[in-house]
Amino acid sequence: MITELPIRLTPFFISLLLGLIIIPNMRLAGSEKKRFLPKNGDDAKDSLMIGGITFFPIILIALCISVSLPYLLGLTELRTKVEPSAMRIMQLIVGCSLLFVTGLKDDLNGTRGYVKMAVILIAAMMFPATNLWINNLHGLFGIGELSPYVGMPLTVLLTLYITEAFCLLDGIDGLSSGVGCIMLFTFLVFSVVYGSTLISFVSAATLGVTVPFSLMSFFSKKWRNTLMGNSGAYILGYIVSYHTIGLSHSNYMPEGMLMICLGALFVPMLDIIRVVSSRVRDSRTLDRPDRNQFNHKLIRTGMPSDVIPFCIACLMGAFVVMNTYGVLRHWNSNIILLLDIVLWIYIHGILNFFIHRHENKGFHRQWDKAYGEDSWYANIPHETLQRKMEIYGTMGLPSNMMTEDAIAFIPDGMNSFERNTKRAADLLVSSCCLIVFSPLMLLSYILIKLDDGGPAIFKQERIGRFGRPFHIYKFRSMRLDAEKAGPALSHSGGDKDPRLTKVGKFLRAHHLDELPQLWNVFTGDMAFIGYRPERKFFIDKIMQVDPRYAFLYQIRPGVTSYATLYNGYTDTMEKMLRRLELDLYYLGHCSWWLDIKILGLTFLSIIFGKKF
Numbered sequence: 001m002i003t004e005l006p007i008r009l010t011p012f013f014i015s016l017l018l019g020l021i022i023i024p025n026m027r028l029a030g031s032e033k034k035r036f037l038p039k040n041g042d043d044a045k046d047s048l049m050i051g052g053i054t055f056f057p058i059i060l061i062a063l064c065i066s067v068s069l070p071y072l073l074g075l076t077e078l079r080t081k082v083e084p085s086a087m088r089i090m091q092l093i094v095g096c097s098l099l100f101v102t103g104l105k106d107d108l109n110g111t112r113g114y115v116k117m118a119v120i121l122i123a124a125m126m127f128p129a130t131n132l133w134i135n136n137l138h139g140l141f142g143i144g145e146l147s148p149y150v151g152m153p154l155t156v157l158l159t160l161y162i163t164e165a166f167c168l169l170d171g172i173d174g175l176s177s178g179v180g181c182i183m184l185f186t187f188l189v190f191s192v193v194y195g196s197t198l199i200s201f202v203s204a205a206t207l208g209v210t211v212p213f214s215l216m217s218f219f220s221k222k223w224r225n226t227l228m229g230n231s232g233a234y235i236l237g238y239i240v241s242y243h244t245i246g247l248s249h250s251n252y253m254p255e256g257m258l259m260i261c262l263g264a265l266f267v268p269m270l271d272i273i274r275v276v277s278s279r280v281r282d283s284r285t286l287d288r289p290d291r292n293q294f295n296h297k298l299i300r301t302g303m304p305s306d307v308i309p310f311c312i313a314c315l316m317g318a319f320v321v322m323n324t325y326g327v328l329r330h331w332n333s334n335i336i337l338l339l340d341i342v343l344w345i346y347i348h349g350i351l352n353f354f355i356h357r358h359e360n361k362g363f364h365r366q367w368d369k370a371y372g373e374d375s376w377y378a379n380i381p382h383e384t385l386q387r388k389m390e391i392y393g394t395m396g397l398p399s400n401m402m403t404e405d406a407i408a409f410i411p412d413g414m415n416s417f418e419r420n421t422k423r424a425a426d427l428l429v430s431s432c433c434l435i436v437f438s439p440l441m442l443l444s445y446i447l448i449k450l451d452d453g454g455p456a457i458f459k460q461e462r463i464g465r466f467g468r469p470f471h472i473y474k475f476r477s478m479r480l481d482a483e484k485a486g487p488a489l490s491h492s493g494g495d496k497d498p499r500l501t502k503v504g505k506f507l508r509a510h511h512l513d514e515l516p517q518l519w520n521v522f523t524g525d526m527a528f529i530g531y532r533p534e535r536k537f538f539i540d541k542i543m544q545v546d547p548r549y550a551f552l553y554q555i556r557p558g559v560t561s562y563a564t565l566y567n568g569y570t571d572t573m574e575k576m577l578r579r580l581e582l583d584l585y586y587l588g589h590c591s592w593w594l595d596i597k598i599l600g601l602t603f604l605s606i607i608f609g610k611k612f
Contacts, residue, residue, distance in 0.1 A: 052232015477504025530558025
């Protein structure tokens with residue numbers, strides 16, 4: 001094993017040397033494409049440059065030299081391991097050649113989408129044609145061995161997905177090289193440790209040529225605007241597909257090796273699904289760049305651009321380490337997959353939290369300028385509104401409040417530490433609840449769709465923290481024409497409201513229509529405990545009578561509230577004003593203990609069927 005190690009790593013050093021010499025001196029001007037650069041997330045204004053055209057030639061040279069070395073050096077044992085791989089080597093060369101020619105044509109002057117898809121499909125079908133296909137899921141989704149009728153199509157689909165994913169990562173983010181380096185290093189380690197000769201040669205050769213491109217993109221300003229191009233991205237995606245299928249197919253690899261391979265691919269694969277689904281949901285063009293990719297989310301948190309590649313590398317490494325540990329400890333594959341999904345959701349929840357925090361800095365500044373810094377941090381004793389106006393201005397209150405009577409300003413009762421801890425607890429609990437209640441949410445979704453065929457999720461703009469609008473989500477419990485006569489309070493008709501649907505009446509009675517608000521809590525628009533958010537239409541009416549509603553903008557609105565327990569849902573202006581008094585009481589006295597008390601009483605009220 002020790003004597004073979006230098007030979008197995010030879011393709012890495014050959015391709016690394018050739019890459020360092022050739023890649024910096026070979027770029028071409030590609031066809032016009034829209035993309036976002038990682039730096040500042042702005043559109044690229046310079047001409048598009050393609051730097052991955054030399055990937056396939058360099059990999060081919062390094063692979064051919066490395067395969068011939070056992071013969072030239074007389075290493076009989078290693079030669080016997082290489083000889084059975086001749087068919088696989090030819091298959092890889094033919095598949096990569098097809099993709100290279102197609103990708104190069106697309107880089108130069110564009111290629112029709114169906115042509116590219118057909119070529120990738122032909123290259124993907126070469127894996128099963130040479131008897132390389134996913135033949136065992138090792139208990140994933142309760143499935144063990146796969147028949148050829150299932151395993152072969154699955155192999156083709158996975159190859160299509162991974163290859164296109166690398167193309168999309170490169171065309172939108174320029175992250176293909178960094179992601180590829182991490183994956184290839186993982187594959188190289190396992191192929192060397194468990195003695196997979198061809199996979200170690202291919203992974204070493206590909207890693208060697210990918211490293212110089214990543215270094216150039218990171219350190220050279222001229223290369224910041226350089227894409228790998230389809231001529232390089234297709235090759236990288238196809239080879240990563242080969243490693244994923246090959247390692248999971250090998251009998252001498254650990255059982256569950258597929259989960260280790262998926263661990264390396266988990267971040268880009270799920271991110272592609274998330275990005276595409278968001279574009280479908282928002283009715284945007286699928287190939288139109290936006291700032292929703294993973295690296296752009298990191299940018300939106302305020303993280304420096306130079307730190308982002310390192311952060312992504314650490315994140316992908318965490319998935320690989322966790323999956324590897326689970327496989328070597330013989331964990332069930334479904335448990336590993338569930339942990340991957342939970343970790344991925346939790347990471348995005350943390351990112352959303354910091355994105356809101358970073359993007360809210362502008363609102364912080366506006367709030368501090370108008371209301372005073374101490375009204376945000378709430379670290380001073382109560383003062384009168386008159387004193388506040390003398391120092392900070394009117395705090396957005398209308399002129400009819402400028403009377404001689406002093407009106408007490410009510411600050412947030414929590415300090416910054418308590419507030420941040422509350423947000424962390426909301427994030428953790430909401431992420432867990434989204435997973436636990438997902439079957440119930442899916443059932444509710446299906447029942448609403450079957451009831452009248454309309455949209456199951458009701459989305460409405462409400463006013464939240466800092467007076468900023470956001471969309472609140474609920475399961476739709478009313479008919480589609482419920483507000484054809486204009487805005488109306490949701491509970492103005494009581495339990496026998498004719499606007500309620502049959503399913504909606506049941507959901508409303510058991511408070512199941514509020515479940516989608518877990519997403520609002522997860523993203524930071526709401527908290528579990530706060531004040532119930534209202535529409536601007538009704539807030540304007542309240543402000544005409546009692547302008548103190550503006551004080552509530554210091555905190556996040558909540559799924560439940562102190563006022564909901566003791567005042568119920570509002571259906572008249574009188575109740576809305578009484579609710580405001582209770583909300584203001586909560587604002588001035590809010591604490592962890594009070595939140596726990598409200599949450600417990602709300603839970604008991606739901607269990608015992610109390611109407612509110």
